[in-house]
Amino acid sequence: MSYTEAPIGDGTSEELFTLCTALAAVTGGSVAVEDLDRRVLAYSSLPGQRIDDLRRRGILDRQVPDEPRQLRQYRTVLDATGVVPLPPLADDELPRLAVAIRAGDLSLGTLWAIEGPRGLDETVERALTEGAKLAALHMLRRRSAAELQLQARQDALRSALCGTGIPEARFHLGLSERPRFSLLGLAPLHVAGHEPLPVIRLGMSAVGHFAAVHPEGAVTTLGRTVYVLVPHLSTAAVRRLAEQAVTALSRPRTVPVRCAVSQSDVDLDRLSTLRTDVDGILRVTTSDPAAPPVAGLKDTHARVLLNHIGDVLTREHALQHPGIALMLEHDQQHETFYAQSLLAWLNAIGNIGQAADALGIHPNTLKYRLKRARQLFGLDLDHPDDRLSCWLQLRLST
Incomplete structure (x- = not known):
């Protein structure tokens, strides 16, 4: 199969291929839609479109090659609210225009266009922005009922972590009135000279991991941290689960993952407080390569306390x-x-x-x-x- 052919029936929407080709007619360059794991879901097949070897390899392999500088570009695109112009990363590459594909606050993937002769003008920017919205509709339509239920659980946990929607969270998470639960926080270790693992990818890996080892748990991403609500387990079992998660999620990565473990509780209204504790632990362990991969407040109490005092001194100069x-x-x-x-x-x-x-x-x-x-x-x-x-x-x- 040549890279200009659009396969149908492989789980990718035919409309996405049509959309990519239509956008290529506007931009003048090859266009591709990718999911959050950088799998190529669809691409344009317009004769004469500008294209380079990186795009060809991505189309043939249905996967964009993994390269640290590209991870930085993906994070930039997913953090942005509009079209992002990106320079080439090698002499044989062409500059690109990229925009995140979202449904509300939910990131679904990215849309990439090789920059054509007209560059990023108003027409191209509007086409790519609207194209990302259409791509989101097609991608959402193909999500299964199970995926939508999973998303509802993630949204419910996110709201509860922020201190709102507790009754709804209890319903969507399938929790009893006063379940015993713990909260885990996952984040990459900050290593000088290494790009941190994008939190969206860490979150997706965590969702798959915990679905297999503890289906009653719920996973969501908030800020730069992946949070996992773990109900109905003893303190020792939660600790073992955290250690297994760090091992599983760190193994394929160049940067290790750290996990913070909260105390157990039975009051879901205290979830936002447990989140504060988890964030304080991760602030210590993600900045220190010598810190334990899995830690609770007992393991990091002194440094967590010093960080809080430092914050107060920074805010209150009179002190x-x-x-x-x-x-x-x-x-x-x-x-x-x-x-x-x-x-x-x-x-x-x-x-x-x-x-x-x-x-x-x-x-x-x-x-x-x-x-x-x-x-x-x-x-x-x-x-x-x-x-x-x-x-x-x-x-x-x-």
């Missing part, structure tokens, strides 16, 4: 210690080391020798710096409350 603020400013302007020295001394619980060793300086040098810090910045380091106040701000600022 910041004026002496510490002056010290940090002085160190920056004069290239001194008062903050570093004081923090090392506080970390060593006042042990001069241990702190000096950590800094690589003579104990007398550290004593002098501490004495000068008291004089220059008005610090009272004799009272434990004052030492705690100074340590908190230094710990969060350095």
Whole structure:
């Protein structure tokens, strides 16, 4: 089969092929519709359309090749509200125009057009925008009743996580009046130099995984996190389920997945509070490669607490210690080391020798710096409350 032929009867709507060809007549370049896994569902077959080898390979394989820079482009398109012009990623590629295919807030896929001679003018932009709407209708029409029921469960859980629609959520999720449940949060580890796994793809993988291992659960995506409501399991069973999910969802990925586990509860009205706890845990574990892949609040309590205190200090400038603020400013302007020295001394619980060793300086040098810090910045380091106040701000600022 050549790449210009449009196969029918493979589960893809014939109307999508017709739509792609019509759009290619407007844009002048090859047009394709893809789902969220970057499978090519339909493509244009217009004689003379601009096309490159990447599009040909995608059509022949019915799958766009996996490449990190392309993942970045997909995320840009799915986050945007209109047509996005994208530069080529290689010398033998042509620039593209892309738009997300959505039904309301539900992302269904993407529509891609190789940029034609006229570029992105008003006519092309309007055609691609309207084409994405028509593609959404065709894609929705082919969704099964089971998929629509699954979407209703996802929407119900999303609303409950935001603190609304609790009775509706209980109905759509098939929960009893006071079920015991836990909340899991899944998000990729932030690794320098690596593009994070798109949350939509992580969410789709999580839906398939939990449908197989715990069908009573519900999965939804909100922001940059995939949430899983797990009813009717013991604390130990929930933990095992979380560990299995991390293993299954991380295995094919270059970036590991982290999972936060909430405490169990029986009050669905508290779901938004459990979400806050899960978000706090993930804030710690997704930023630290040494953090455990699966963690609860008990595993991360100190750092979660410090993050909350840091947020308060950032919002409420009046709560910041004026002496510490002056010290940090002085160190920056004069290239001194008062903050570093004081923090090392506080970390060593006042042990001069241990702190000096950590800094690589003579104990007398550290004593002098501490004495000068008291004089220059008005610090009272004799009272434990004052030492705690100074340590908190230094710990969060350095």
